[in-house]
Amino acid sequence: MLELLGTFLKEKLWRGGDAGSGCYACGRCCEAFGGILHASERDLKRWQESGRKDLLAYVGETGWLWLDPESKERLHRCPFLQRSDDERVLCAIHETKPDICRAYPSEAVGRQCVSGVYFPVSFWKKNRSGLN
Ligand code: SF4
Ligand code: SF4
Numbered sequence: 001m002l003e004l005l006g007t008f009l010k011e012k013l014w015r016g017g018d019a020g021s022g023c024y025a026c027g028r029c030c031e032a033f034g035g036i037l038h039a040s041e042r043d044l045k046r047w048q049e050s051g052r053k054d055l056l057a058y059v060g061e062t063g064w065l066w067l068d069p070e071s072k073e074r075l076h077r078c079p080f081l082q083r084s085d086d087e088r089v090l091c092a093i094h095e096t097k098p099d100i101c102r103a104y105p106s107e108a109v110g111r112q113c114v115s116g117v118y119f120p121v122s123f124w125k126k127n128r129s130g131l132n
Contacts, residue, residue, distance in 0.1 A: 027089025
């Protein structure tokens with residue numbers, strides 16, 4: 001069944017967006033998962049070395065993203081998500097966004113987006129070679 005669905009996506013839905021990733025910047029993944037992310041060691045090192053205290057202020061003691069810098073309460077939504085005029089979504093910290101966002105925010109819950117449809121990461125890795 002999943003094989004058939006994969007073939008259907010390749011032939012009918014693939015939109016070939018950003019760098020052939022199939023992302024068309026709807027922002028649903030950031031809205032759904034942007035509040036349950038975790039910073040990697042590399043993220044913390046990069047932000048420390050580049051003096052991004054503004055970002056580190058949003059990181060919890062155990063690396064959770066994102067906390068309100070004042071109250072230290074967990075935010076339910078990523079504070080760096082921005083909507084453009086054409087309703088596409090932009091990441092305000094794209095150049096240094098967390099590693100999990102470079103993969104895809106949905107990978108925090110083991111899902112990979114294919115043109116707005118979420119699949120288990122294992123399914124994506126098995127089928128991705130034929131999708132680009
Ligand atoms: S939900 Fe999918 S298509 Fe939309 S922004 Fe996220 S990765 Fe891109
Ligand atoms: S940091 Fe950027 S990519 Fe990550 S959840 Fe926020 S807006 Fe999305």
